[in-house]
Amino acid sequence: MKRIRAEILSVRRLGVYHTLTIVAPEVAERARPGQFLSVAMPPDRVFLLRRHFSIHQASRRGGWAGTLEFAVESQGSGTEWLAEARPHQFLDVIGPLGTAFAYPARLTNCLLVCEGRGGAPISFLAQELRARGKRVDMLIGGETQDHVFKPIEAKRIAQTIRVATADGSMGDRGSVADLLPEMVEATGAQVIYAAGPREMLRRVAGFCVERRIPSQVVVEERMACGMGQCFTCVVPVARKDGSGYDHLRACVEGPVFNPARILWDRWMGEVAEPAPTPPEGFPVVRSWPG
Amino acid sequence: MAGVKPAVVVDLAGVVCPLPVLAASGGLAPGGGATLVDLRRLGGVVTRGLTLGPRRGGPTPRMAETPAGLLSWTGLQNPGVERFLLEDLPRLEQAGVPVVVSIAGSSVEEFLRLVGLLQHRPAIVALEVYLGAPDEERGRGRPFAARLDRAVEVVGAVARMSRLPVFAKLPYLEPDLVETARACVRAGAHGLTMIDGVPGLAVDADRLRPELASPIGLLSGPAIKPIALAAVHRVAQELPDVPIMGVGGVATGRDAVEFLLAGAWAVQVGTAMLVDPAAPVEIARGILAYLKEKQLESPAALRGRLRPPRGAP
Helix, strand or coil: CEEEEEEEEEEEEECCEEEEEEECHHHHHHCCCCCEEEECCCCCCCCCCCEEEEEEEEECCCCCCCEEEEEEECCCHHHHHHHCCCCCCEEEEEEEECCCCCCCCCCCEEEEEEEHHHHHHHHHHHHHHHHCCCEEEEEEEECCHHHCCCHHHHHHHCCCEEEEECCCCCCEECCHHHHHHHHHHHHCCCEEEEECCHHHHHHHHHHHHHHCCCEEEECCCCCCCCCCCCCCCEEEEECCCCCCEEEEECCCCCCEECHHHECHHHHCCCCCCCCCCCCCCCCCCCCCCC | CCCCCCCCCEEECCEEECCCEEECCCCCCCCHHHHHCCHHHCCEEECCCECCCCECCCCCCCEEEECCEEEECCCCCECHHHHHHHHHHHHHHHHCCCEEEEECCCCHHHHHHHHHHHCCCCCEEEEEEECCCECCCCCCCCEHHHCHHHHHHHHHHHHHHCCCCEEEEECCCCCCHHHHHHHHHHCCCCEEEECCCEEECCEECCCCEECCCCCCEEEECHHHHHHHHHHHHHHHHHCCCCCEEEECCCCCHHHHHHHHHHCCCEEEECHHHHHCCCHHHHHHHHHHHHHHHCCCCCHHHHCCCCCCCCCCC
């Protein structure tokens, strides 16, 4: 993990996303698919926490050596500011953060599944897998065609690709998870990787467990620091020995997890559990200010 | 006269910190972001609130960003004292930074057992009794701080047993802040840490749900700075000889100076470290620059130097 001042080289608009390319050789050198960056917000504004983005591209060689790319979906004060950023502006960046996808040693047929901005880490992974001689097939989607992340690039990298959007504006109507059985059948997938919304990841997890296909997913959880300090971004993950579960930080122990070990019901708030006592009940305000 | 070279060491009535800026409880965890800061340049590190056994904490979402603040509640997730002693403390010891251990028992007995396990480690310079911890013994899960008798009982028990100085961490309590502070000191607290996060609720109007699963969280960050300053000011006026560590929204050197002027002896930095783990180093530098500018010799020279408001008799 390094902290650097990184210059913005370019900002490109792609559907609902903006992709930013920054000069960050110390980070690009180490960055692997699945890992993320954190970007500080401008100090002259009202205090804001850092924002976190999956690494979409890390160039180590060639004309773009030492650059990193990430995708911003503007959804509020911090991300809007970044979407409006201009080349030659400097960003306070920390990275690479978190765990990376593991590459299969022997198995060769990889199916990559993503929805929305989950496409950013997945397309980085696709390239790395291809560079290792693996077969890559992709299932990509999003709410609308504007949410489908770089479909043309996906087509270029992948052996075959299927697209699904919730409104049917591109590819099939529905979720990419609907296409899983057909796609596995057609491609002989031996490993599945996924990134995107929880509902989709949960279906991928269920499918992989049922078919006994090894898989890894990138999760998103609300995160304050991204560096392991605040313990807010935890995910309930079953212990290997079956003796219960732990709350693991998506920023340090994740964001890449084996989805078969995530307790999805619990994570998605469907298990009524006696939550530990919240910090309520004080102060009893009788006079204010004293 | 440009000869004044300020010293930054602070002596909290026996607890000596090389700098007047400490990492607050929850601001820093070994590993992770801690690798981005030279720990020897901190005045000290206050640990996450520790319990006897490991705590998994509550479900997510655990945080929401609110105007100039962070609303969060983890449910006291921590590795438990055993793993802390085995894994976390050695890393802090190695870094050579003074350690203040925050203890967060759910009963008086748990607090005392924590003291017994912690007080013989040389890197630990003080204990901080987290009075925001839910009292499961007599308080039906309300914080110890919510009842004066319970706050006094736990602080007194810890102080009697502990060979280390004890700081009581208080929330902003109305109307009994000064009374509670005084009672904690009478019970044996060496000093006070003020304030804990302020209870708050964030609402997601689209989903008609609270943003946090808890659903009440503690608000931290610049949003609570004036509240924390008020607490420090009120208590420092009544108890000028009691070391106070000011905490709540300190993000710049200027913020820290404000706390010192209001009567704090040192400051702790929490939420700002989540944005910049090296924030305390910058803050200490800011204090030093202010001291130089005002030709003062040490942070102690600022303590309580706040003048009466204009027009006061």
